[in-house]
């Protein structure tokens with residue numbers, strides 16, 4: 553049987569600290585510390601604890617060249633067996649096809665290994681970030697200050713303040729007024745639906761191709777309203793449509809070249825439950841009429857930026873730019889918008905049927921009508937969005 557090591561593998565010597573009653577009773581700190589070696593592999597769903605022999609064997613195998621397993625020293629027989637079962641060593645035979653295919657999919661993506669690992673490790677599943685924040689009393693700015701002490705200064709000073717060149721405050725125009733009205737919405741009108749035209753206009757502004765440049769029959773570049781690393785526009789919009797006139801509630805993929813919605817199979821739970829799960833419990837966002845999952849297709853970017861240390865960073869920046877276009881587009885149309893990166897990536901991938909080695913969410917945006925009343929705090933110190941309450945006037 554021919555074998556090789558999986559493509560992307562890191563080891564972490566992790567210290568686990570646990571409660572130890574015996575230590576407490578005998579006058580100690582009440583804690584016990586345990587060190588474990590964990591193998592982190594980008595094509596696997598879970599980390600794998602490994603022992604010394606297994607580490608040694610993995611270190612001795614090439615990720616590129618296949619060898620015959622019969623050439624290994626006999627003392628590695630048990631380690632080989634276990635590492636094959638765990639997917640850290642891949643084999644050419646049919647019995648081990650599952651992990652080999654996942655490893656091959658990862659290889660075909662041309663990830664920079666550290667980025668592949670960081671992305672895999674940062675994905676959440678089933679997390680309710682709201683109850684975690686509430687349980688830790690870390691919701692309001694005052695609570696954060698109490699728990700964490702003061703943050704680093706809000707506007708740092710470099711050098712002698714007297715040497716600064718003071719700049720004029722210029723009278724703004726309509727664009728400045730638009731920028732000033734942009735505020736993250738945490739209070740959507742949960743009843744009012746979005747007219748079809750407005751919905752279409754938003755998608756056209758934010759996600760549509762404005763032009764196509766055909767280099768060859770199989771090589772097309774898109775022009776959009778938002779910049780994109782390498783001009784590749786790898787980020788797809790997967791939509792959770794909850795309240796749009798003339799569009800059945802459900803999951804869709806947006807086709808950027810055709811400006812069209814592709815209906816996708818419904819999630820296996822009510823749409824609003826899926827939306828809230830996707831948003832890690834953030835109920836102040838989950839009732840927006842439209843949620844847009846920003847999900848890069850890694851291979852589209854890494855086609856050019858192969859195993860490139862900056863490529864993943866460019867994907868993250870692309871999503872940030874898209875979200876700002878979405879915010880400003882919505883604001884100009886009288887709509888409200890948000891973006892969040894506190895999302896349950898794994899649940900979103902499963903809901904939309906995305907292979908996490910091929911494409912997956914970095915952020916979720918949403919847009920719709922703002923509610924009349926503010927239930928959840930928004931950051932509007934200049935009262936550009938929310939009219940002052942009578943006592944403030």
Ligand SMILES: Cc1cc2nc3c(=O)[nH]c(=O)nc-3n(C[C@H](O)[C@H](O)[C@H](O)COP(=O)(O)O)c2cc1C
Pocket residue numbers: 734735736737738834891892893894930931932
């Ligand atoms: C990358 C990113 C992630 C964010 N994640 C969250 C989030 O998880 N929950 C939330 O309520 N707001 C989130 N926000 C919104 C910020 O809290 C908001 O931008 C900030 O409070 C400033 O308010 P403003 O956007 O109204 O100016 C996020 C914004 C950005 C750019």
